[in-house]
Amino acid sequence: MKHGALTIEPWSVTERGLHLDLLPQTESLFALSNGHIGLRGNLDEGEPHGMPGTYLNGYFEILPLPHAEAGYGYPEESQSLIDVTNGKIMRLLVDDEPFDIRYGTLTRHERVLDLRDGVLRRDVDWTSPAGQRVRVRTTRLVSFVQRSIAAIRYEVTALEQGARIVLQSSLVANEPLPERLRDPRNAAALASPLVSEYHADDALDVSLGHHARASGLRVAAGLSHLIDASQDVATSSESEPDLARVSFSTELAPDETVTVVKLLAYGWSSQRSMPSLRDQVDAALHAARTTGWDRLATGQRAFLDDMWRRADIEIDGDPELQQAARFAIFHVMQSAARAEKRGIPAKGLTGRGYDGHTFWDMDSYTLPVLTYIAPDAARDAIEWRHTTLPMAKARAHELGLSGAAFPWRTIEGQECSGYWPASTAAFHVTGGIAEAVRRYVAATDDREFEQTIGLELLVETARLWIALGHYDAEGGFRIDGVTGPDEYSALGDNNTFTNLMAARNLSHAAAAAERHRDRAADFDVDEDEVARWRAAADAIVVPFDTEVGVTAQCDGFTRYRRWDFAADPAGDEVLLMRYPYYRLYSSQVVKQADLVFALYLFGDRFSDEQKRRDFEYYEPMTVRDSSLSAPIQAIVAAEVGHLDLAYDYVKEAALIDLRDLSRNTSDGIHLAALSGVWLGVVAGFAGMRDHGDMLSFAPRLPRALKGISFQMMYRGRRIRIELTQDAARYVLVEGDPLAVSHDGSPFELSVDTPVTLACPEPVALEAVSPPPGREAVRGAAAKIDGSPASRPVPHRKRDAADRIP
């Protein structure tokens, strides 16, 4: 059951031995985060590393965005997630030999990411070049409970013979970055971005305060320590502007152990003063010392036990998918649990890929999961969008529009994309935020949120569509020249996905405004405006090619040249690395689900037959050069009956990082794809939809699986669903009775009476295939060894080729 470096287990990911060549990837896989603080899975001793990584949500530096030819509305600067003061490092000296796994002999090295305990464990037996054997056991956590706190329990045992041991627990600012991270243009800005404001050391506590040179954001970092040793331990501490350190010196008898618990705290702000941040850090450390290691660890477990009760997916028949699904859910929770009114970046806080930016991935991939497993986290994320509403309104105004235009990519809220077809034309991003509001309110009945936060978002997003669209001669409401989800198309007229997003946004804004008339009046919404929203929604244009009988991704799309895959043998690189935008945009080649995404999200607008026809039309031209694609294709494939294909795509999404399918897991995990695993199972195999007022399911299990069970939250209830090949069993675990639909038939569900209903036989369909050379990755064949058996599926989001690879 081993594939490459990682062991397949139900509740953990284990690396046996140390695969130095995979360090960049395992640092991402083993990254710990609570959404507030993120630590890459770097070795405790700091080196070697693929990329050091200590990130704070919302802590960034400002970089200039250079344009070869400027244009109106191009952002002039970007925000880039940067490494803050690194507090993970614990150096170990054994009889004057630094512990470094590149020297001496490793007789045992195991790292385990424990998905229930929420810790990263490491177990090492090392013989120094001088022959001294030691065992090092470390456990690391980023606390879900005390969100400013990370902790590392570091335990050294002298084996066979006694040893002099020195531990240095460090805080390091402006750590040198590997060459590849340094864009030559931004080298100066990013080489040493932190400017010291203070440094302090006192007994077992040290701290450093800095601000980022251009953004001015302040950060304080502090360490405190607890020692557990039977022998004497001498300690000292010291600090200077970019380094603070506590040293522990002791002599271990054979088989004797010294344990140091390192507590690490951060505070950061654009507004609060450095003394205030320093006090915050010291207070957090004070609290953590009081809590102590054991209670930090048990609190972590308790938090996750509660989380898994709501979020777990059990899979019978595919242990690899079982592990991958839990790994995926774990990273979703890590990225979001304590993000608390900050964004959720596309890589979580696991790497600097995409400059740490938040994209539509958050609203359209991660929130659809969080809404049903951690609704408070979903609400927090939407509230973050709401805090950026003034920027989005200013941006709309700058673009000559009304309402709010949310950014393609950002950390703090300002548009940071240097590619104008994204930054000034991908308006579906804004629709996705309105849809997140609608979904959250529908799933939680949180009317207080709708009134205070949701309504304003719905109103301002609706206004954008009115400004964007116009009525044509036949009375259709058109939206021309926009960029939809598919990044191999841009600036299309009447992008179906965008238009349907607009229609839904408009009609839900109208409904919400009518539910909260007084509040709506605060935003100057009157009846005429609501009527205009409804009229535009009703008149929305959906392009349809009557000759081919399919819905067009945008006007004219189905008349474009088809991609000649025969003439273009699938290479290792994605198409955008080998063809100019012109060629991609003018061809029937699809990077990622776009029309197919519309079939899922707005499935109530299409007949079953049309969904199948459309899916089968787009499938052979969809190359999945974005990791956002497979989950959506999985959902629609399952719905229209291509269950084996759905299964393949769920696995592809699930293994994206565990098998490094995109070859860039080193830059951080692919949060949208990992979110898509839950979606693929729940919306795909279980067919969950929330289009109307009733939650509905249409379960269809792929042949490869024996059963699937999962939970979800819905309007205060907890529902459990257990699928087998033949039937679905619905259990209301807690909450008031609820009407639910199974395969189109409503039934009542209450706590006392689980309901088991038969699933229809799958219809026999002629198989449909991805483009030649683009077959789905089926899991077992792929290895995380840098050379996947199948083609990688990079997701570049038009990132600069010379930026982070």
Added chain:
Amino acid sequence: MKHGALTIEPWSVTERGLHLDLLPQTESLFALSNGHIGLRGNLDEGEPHGMPGTYLNGYFEILPLPHAEAGYGYPEESQSLIDVTNGKIMRLLVDDEPFDIRYGTLTRHERVLDLRDGVLRRDVDWTSPAGQRVRVRTTRLVSFVQRSIAAIRYEVTALEQGARIVLQSSLVANEPLPERLRDPRNAAALASPLVSEYHADDALDVSLGHHARASGLRVAAGLSHLIDASQDVATSSESEPDLARVSFSTELAPDETVTVVKLLAYGWSSQRSMPSLRDQVDAALHAARTTGWDRLATGQRAFLDDMWRRADIEIDGDPELQQAARFAIFHVMQSAARAEKRGIPAKGLTGRGYDGHTFWDMDSYTLPVLTYIAPDAARDAIEWRHTTLPMAKARAHELGLSGAAFPWRTIEGQECSGYWPASTAAFHVTGGIAEAVRRYVAATDDREFEQTIGLELLVETARLWIALGHYDAEGGFRIDGVTGPDEYSALGDNNTFTNLMAARNLSHAAAAAERHRDRAADFDVDEDEVARWRAAADAIVVPFDTEVGVTAQCDGFTRYRRWDFAADPAGDEVLLMRYPYYRLYSSQVVKQADLVFALYLFGDRFSDEQKRRDFEYYEPMTVRDSSLSAPIQAIVAAEVGHLDLAYDYVKEAALIDLRDLSRNTSDGIHLAALSGVWLGVVAGFAGMRDHGDMLSFAPRLPRALKGISFQMMYRGRRIRIELTQDAARYVLVEGDPLAVSHDGSPFELSVDTPVTLACPEPVALEAVSPPPGREAVRGAAAKIDGSPASRPVPHRKRDAADRIP
């Protein structure tokens, strides 16, 4: 008859007094060039200046092109015309006071650009702060005959009392540029781009050799001098790496004069060695000394007399237009006469605007003029394109295409545009080059050129279209996702202009290949390929909106939102400075003639009625934010019967620089618009077309004019045409008899028998107007004083807003 600073005269442009605030503009207007060397009209003493300017055709520095987000096929570097060693400077010391018009008292200052003598004269009476009066008379020329030579005759007279006089004739490299020219990003590269290789001085001769730091291009500049004085003149010379100088010292008695003729020569190359360039410069100076000033001046006049015999346009009834038309033709000839297998930049060699790049302006605006007034210069320019064919083929290959894809902007041939919808999708640029070949061959019958140069260009450009297009289900040949001429649209499907350009290119390539079968075989053209060209040309798609009854600029264009001019009061700035591309591209707003250009260029494909309908449809949405627009609108307006509008547009083009209508004449003259004056008169008022095998005219004089006469060359003939309101008189000045068409009726023209034919009464049409606030500039109302009475018509070609303003 004065408008602002400049006097209206038939054969010259005179500035009476010195308008310091207009120096940047007059430096462009008074620039002298032969297409090889260009000198801005800087004051001889070097300061003050708007922008120093000494340019050599094809001499550039390489600059990085930074991209906020890189993409496949984006050029990584650009080429920028730079100032070479400035040899125009002649400093004058009068009794220890430097002659500087900012000090002392100017009692007279006049500059005259003489369009027949081809010189810039300056006549100054100046009283120094110490009270010494001097007269300075200078005459400057850039020789059309000796193309490496410029010369300045500098004459100083002491008035009223004697004076000690020192003249310093300088060569200065790396002269400091005004702040505004220095893009902060490129400041380092452009601040001091020339690296010294040698400096030399010997008696009255000095020279400097440099290379440009990044491009490596070498340049040698040399001065030689002739003295004409009755008194003793002491001379000395000196040189250092960036400065060489000859000094002349004398004492003038009252009313005594000293005259120094400064001869300036340049040699530059990417291949030849510095010793070779130095020899070339010394040889050119040797020849020029032998020629002497008088014969340089008479040779200049003779060259221009000959030119005017072929190129003059006489206008009866509008002296302002008369002057402007000759000024325009003069600058066209200056930009091209001796360019000799180098490009013709959009600004000629009169300024650094657009980085000195050559655009499609050359092929589609300037060559259509040169072809008929200076066919050898047209041939040279096409041959330059031919020398860049290997780069254009490499570019096509890079873009995944076949044949040749010529650059949007370049100096040496490589694509230098950082805007991908131009650099990888504006394929009409390539069609314009094929059309230039077709036109030149049709107008000259130069079959030898067609076989050696033209055919290969036609073949490789035809191949591009085959790679770009594909057949749709109905058998139409579509070209999707391309950028046509209108820069307020991009990436449209089936841009009519581009498609018709493709069709013409394909059919003429087929015809040429059949005329030269053996030669075509050298390029692997076989009968099948020719058949494919013809088939694609025949099947080309031309989008037509049957509901509105107009030809669409591209698919769907006529369904876009109309621009709300009422909501957007015409500001001083062009729309692209106030709206994002998204908004412009998705609206029915047109920057410059596109569909209307097609009506002109491919007029044989449209009925008269359709042309009128189409023109009238596009006219109210065409804002002319490009100076390329007015001439083409003039031509089609005249054809369809809107003669007053045509007249307005010809005047707008003619006055673009003399009245600084675009407010950026300081960056150099607008060569395309100036070329368009000839086109507006000849193709507009005289209705000249060369679609088929017979030259045709359809003269229609606007009411404001009494008469127009002009010459043109055609297949070895010189034809003169004299128009009045009622009739056209055709004169074959020299050459064999020729059949010509007048208003659709062919007639025979021979040297002995001029033919006078009546012109039809103009049909009465309801007036059609440009968009509100975008009325044409009618000339007299506009002043060159920095505040045109009417809205300026900037033409930015998507240049970086922060580059050259």
